[in-house]
Amino acid sequence: MAGESKSEQHGQIRCGTISVSDLGKSLTLYRDYLDFVLIETGQIDAQLAALWGLPKMHDAKYVVLQASAGGPALLRLIEVPKMASFVPATSYGWSAFEITVADVFALAVKLQSSEFDIVGPPKYVDGFTSFIPMQVIGPDGEILFLNQVNHSDADADLPTAKCTVDQLFIVVLAAKDREASALEYQHNLALDRSGTHHLRYSLINRAFNLPVQTEQTITMVQKGRTPFAQIDQYPAHAEVRPVHSGWLPPGNSMVSILVDNIDQLPIADKMCSSPDNLTSVVYQGRKAALIRGAVSECIELIEIV
Numbered sequence: 544m545a546g547e548s549k550s551e552q553h554g555q556i557r558c559g560t561i562s563v564s565d566l567g568k569s570l571t572l573y574r575d576y577l578d579f580v581l582i583e584t585g586q587i588d589a590q591l592a593a594l595w596g597l598p599k600m601h602d603a604k605y606v607v608l609q610a611s612a613g614g615p616a617l618l619r620l621i622e623v624p625k626m627a628s629f630v631p632a633t634s635y636g637w638s639a640f641e642i643t644v645a646d647v648f649a650l651a652v653k654l655q656s657s658e659f660d661i662v663g664p665p666k667y668v669d670g671f672t673s674f675i676p677m678q679v680i681g682p683d684g685e686i687l688f689l690n691q692v693n694h695s696d697a698d699a700d701l702p703t704a705k706c707t708v709d710q711l712f713i714v715v716l717a718a719k720d721r722e723a724s725a726l727e728y729q730h731n732l733a734l735d736r737s738g739t740h741h742l743r744y745s746l747i748n749r750a751f752n753l754p755v756q757t758e759q760t761i762t763m764v765q766k767g768r769t770p771f772a773q774i775d776q777y778p779a780h781a782e783v784r785p786v787h788s789g790w791l792p793p794g795n796s797m798v799s800i801l802v803d804n805i806d807q808l809p810i811a812d813k814m815c816s817s818p819d820n821l822t823s824v825v826y827q828g829r830k831a832a833l834i835r836g837a838v839s840e841c842i843e844l845i846e847i848v
Contacts, residue, residue, distance in 0.1 A: 550615075551615065551801055551847050552766065552767075552769065552801065552847075553733065553766055553801060553802055553803045553847065554732070554733075554734050554765065554766025554767075554769055554771050554800065554801070554802075555615060555616075555766070555769060555771075555800070555801045556615075556616045556711055556712065556713075556714060556771065556798065556799070556800060556801075557615065557616065557617065557799040557800060557801050557825065557843075557845050558607075558616065558617040558618070558619050558711075558797075558798075558799035558825050558843070559616070559617075559618055559619070559640040559711045559714060559795065559797075559798055559799075560618075560619045560620075560621060560791070560795075560796050560797035560798070560799070560841075560843075561618065561619070561620050561621070561640075561681070561683070561685045561794070561795055561796060562621055562622075562623035562683060562685075562790075562791050562792065562793050562794060562796040563620050563621070563622060563623070563681075563682075563683045563685075564622070564623065564624065564625035564682075564683055565622070565682075566604050566605070566606065566620060566621075566622040568682070569620050569681070569682070569683070570606050570608075570620065572657060572658055572659070572681070572682070573608055573618070573620070574608075575657075576653060576654055576657040576659065577707075577708040578610075578611055578706065578707045578708050579608035579609065579610065579611070579618060579708065580608065580609050580610070580611050581606055581607075581608060582607050582608065582609045582617075582824055583606065583607035583823060583824045584604075584605070584606050584607075585604075585605055585606075585823065586602045586603060586604055586605065587600045587601060587602065587603045587605060587621065588601070588820075589601050590816060590820040590821065591816075591820075591821060591823075593814075594814050594815070594816045594820075594821075594831060594832070594833055595791075595814070595833050595841070595843075596814060596833065597789050597790060597791060598789050599787070599788070599789030599790045600621070600623075600789070600790060600791060603621050603622055603623065604621070604622045605619055605620060605621040605622070606619070606620050607619050607823065607824055607825060608620070610705075610706055610708060610709045610710060611706045611707070612704075612705035612706035612709055614705075614709065614710050615710075616710045616711040616712065617711075617824070617825060618640075618711060619825060621791060621796070623787070623790050623791055623793065623796070624787055624790065625683065625793070626785050626786065626787060626792075626793040628785045629684050629784070629785055629793040629794060630684070630750075631680050631684040631685075631686055631750070631794060632680075632686060632717070632746050632747065632749075632750035633750050633751070633781060633782055634717065634781060634782045634783060634784035634785070635717050635718065635719050635777060635781055635782070635783060635784060635838035635839075635840075636716070636717055636784045636792055636794075636795075636838055636839065636840045637714060637715070637716060637717075637794070637795040637796065637797070637798055637840050637841075638686055638715050638716065638717040638775065638794075638795060639678075639686035639687065639688050639714075639715035639746075639795060640685075640686070640687055640688070640711050640713075640714055640715070640795055641676075641687075641688040641690055641711070641712060641713035641714070641715065641773070642687060642688070642689055642690065642708060642709065642710065642711050642712070643690055643691070643692045643701070643702050643703065643704045643709045643710050643712055644677075644689045644690065644691055644704050644707065644708050644709065645691070645704040645706065645707050645708075645709070646691060646707075647665040647675050647676070647677050647689060647690065647691035648665050648675075648691075650677070650689060650707070650708070651664060651665055651677055654679060658681065658682045659679040659680070659681055659687075660679060660680045660681075661677065661678070661679050662678050662679065662680055662745075662746065662749070663676065663677060663678030663679075663745050663746055664677060665677045665691070668742060672693065672694075673692065673693055673694050673695065673696050673701055674690040674691060674692045674693060674701065675690065675691040675693070676688050676689070676690045676691075677689045677690070678745075678746050683793065683794065684793055684794040685794045685795050686715075686746070686794065686795060688713075688715065689708070691704070692704065695768075698737055698738060698768065699737060699763070699765055699768055699769070699770045700768045700769060700770075701770070712770060713770045713771070713772065713773050714771065714772050714773070714795075714798045715772070715773045715774075715775060715795075716772055716773070716774045716775065716836070716838070716840060717775055717777045717781065717838070718774050718775060718776055718777060718837065718838060719777065719781070719837065719838050720776075720837065721760060721761075721762055721774050721775070721776035722762075723837055724774050724836065724837045724838070725762045725764055725774050727836060727837050728764045728771075728772060728774075728836075729764070730809065731808060731809060731810050731834070732800065732802065732808065732842075732844075733766075733802075733808065734764050734765065734766050734771055734772075735764070735765055735766060735767065736762065736763075736764055737762075737763035737764065737765050737770075738762070738763050739760065739761070739762045739763075740760070740761050740762075740763075741758045741759070741760050742758060742759065742761070743755065743756060743757065743758055743759075744757075744758070744759035744761075744775070747759050747775065747777065747778070751778050751780070751781075753778070759775060759776060760775075760776045761773050761774060761775050761776070762774045771800065772798075783838075783839075784839075791841065792841070796841060797841040797842075797843055798840070798841070798842055798843065799825060799842075799843040799844075799845055800842065800843070800844060800845070801845050801846075801847050802844050802845070802846060802847065803846070803847055804846065805830055805831075805832050805844050805846050808844070810834055812834065812835075813832040813833065813834045813844070814832055814833050815830065815831070815832040816830065816831050816832070817830070818830045818846075825845070826845055829845055829846050829847075829848055830845075830846040831843060831844060831845050831846070832844045
């Protein structure tokens, strides 16, 4: 089946979900400019809307995309009414998805004629040689870090691209309290805390009108050597993300993570489905649950069979 992986492990990213206002337009954008392959179309059924606790999502149209080289991590675009007051990179929640690409400089040239706004042209990051990042914002405020991976870090395995635009490999959280969020992921999802870094962060500095030399603090969370999340400490005047009642939040709206056993995780407040309800390629009939993080970020748990 498309999207399957023979090496699934606890803490691995299964899917990143993005809310879009015009599904057809966004599908064309992601296929034509990022070379993603359409592997599923559909509408959110009643069981999944109930699992998420978001009744308005019932019948919402969606597509699932995969890198042309295959691989375990998917992207899901879901049509959600546009939130006019949403400003990217200024509110708490999932702020960006990091995706490995083959040639970031060539991709930057290609994207110049697209609806992706290149807000961070390709350049090395202070203290890092393992990747060259580029930051883009899509038409619905979604943020993608399109990173050319050169080599792995000392404490994490980073995937090199097997096609032009390949795997989603890190999700980025805008945190109100970075330390509290990191501890929550360690405790609730049995993940490991990795390094904490201080770096000039142009996306945040620009969004909050801070001097370009301002350093921000990030903490990495992973499982073993497999990265999962980058937790960014956001400025104190960041906002709660605006959301239409009963719908997913705008922009980067949900992250799905593979876990060994949902019931054994120390989380009291989680909504679970029966395994036979969820037939989408994202789930493949497996047990799933939804939890909310410290800043109400949507985290979907999918059990490894």
